[in-house]
Amino acid sequence: MDVLYTTLTFADNILVQALLAFPLLLSMVLSYRCLQVPDVTMDGSSILAASVCVVLMRKMGVDLPLALAAAVAAGFVAGLLTGALVELFKINSLLAGILNAFVFYSLGLLLLGAALDFQTGTTLFSWLKEKDQLFSQGLPNRLVIHPYVLGFLLGIAIVLKVAVDWFLRREWGVVLRGSGSNELFLQLRGVNTKLVRILGFGLANALVGFGATLISMYDGSVQIMRWPGTIIFALSVAIVGWEAARQLGRKFRFPLADSSAIILGSILYYFIVRMCYTFNVPTALPRLLIALYIVLVLAERKGAWRRTRELFR
């Protein structure tokens, strides 16, 4: 029985983490896949959105739904600004993202009054966690699972995935997906691609805003130091997912499979992290291992071995 309990606890832990990160990671479908830009803005827009939400709730007494909507809107506006820098100022998309990551990091910090760790107070998660605790009391000691939190996160993940997939099949969504590869073709079809892309940046960062707020509420606080480097985390999870989905075959193709691949990548990522934790691997190692894993997978597919051999001929 012990093995079963450990496995269940292990799986529960991974799933909670993976589903919690899913909304944030889903933004990669819009930015990296559709716009074909690794949008560094998310390092800053995540902090900005989470700060907007907690400051509205704690300092101004705004209700949670409204504060959450404001956080999503803050992310959306942050994305619009990056979009404007890329599409109107023609600033390199990486540079635009980095600039705006700085801007929104500073704004978030200002909002929080330079607090490194800002408590969110009571949120929906407080209630869910309480329910889970009561539920776990009736279970054997070694079995710790969180059905309420898990169910809630799963619901959110399904709604978001369905919404994003639905959107990417509308005329507008298909145009957004095409805009990364051939703008002229779409402009000749009468599509204002610059506007579409600017709004695309906005939508991606609105998702980031929602995801970051969700994570902060789960944590119970907005931790400033958690967010720089989000893009690296998101990109590596997304790539792990897409490469894994690629192994599964051609049926898993863009756009429907991409959002599913994200959850696959997220689960794989937290599986590796959790395994390292379980086997007392030093905490610095998981990221190193994941980077190695990505490089090895890509090396195989991109023919790195052959090219390396040719280098010495």
Place this chain on the structure above:
Amino acid sequence: MNSSDELLSFDRISARYANNSFNDRNALEDVTFSLPAAAGLVSLIGPNGCGKTTVLRVITGQLQAIQGTIRLAGRDVTNEPTHKRTGLSCVFQRAIDGMCASLTVEENLSLMLMGHGPSLFRPLVTPGRTSRLLERAQQLVPKADKETGLLANLRRVLHKVPTEFSGGEIQQLCLLSVLLQEPPARLVLADEPTLNLDKANRAVCLDMLLALSKTTTVLIATHDRELIAQSARVVMLDQGRLARHEKTPDSPLSAGAT
């Protein structure tokens, strides 16, 4: 020529590239010409670097003219962005430039039926659109397709992405998409569309270009002698200036073109 059926007019157009350090002359200098609607095949000829591609880029709006006026169907579009210049379609030397590489064939073709401006709530690919595409494509398959057979088997490749095809096949799909366009393109711009193609692919593409030219004006930058010989008109450029613009009365297509 009656100005009401004038499709494209260049009025003293000059254009230059911002980063041109090669020489001091403008890429286009004081170019004036006009083409009527349904003019058939119009060859845009001249040596490399004479401004053929620049003419096409000024028409699409990728390059802004520094002087002069350009009209499409009587409307002054000199300062209009590309997406406001309606009724244009392009085919390129690098075939993939004529399609979205990140979308499937079905989505690329469906975009041609989208009309003007995307909707936020309408799905792009619908069973109705797809069956209409396939039905019309069957009527359009040129005789020369027998050898390559791509277009006759369009249904089987609908879910592939353009990068899974060869350059010649992509060019066929591009031309097919222009033929399927609704509402139909009034002016088709083609930049050396047959240059990189083998004999079989070229035959299919030529058939489709000629089919297009029956109802529209196809302005085609080319060195292809066969295409030039079949043209209803020839516009010749030299060092950015208009050198010659004439109808070719002995062309098989010019009869219906006027």
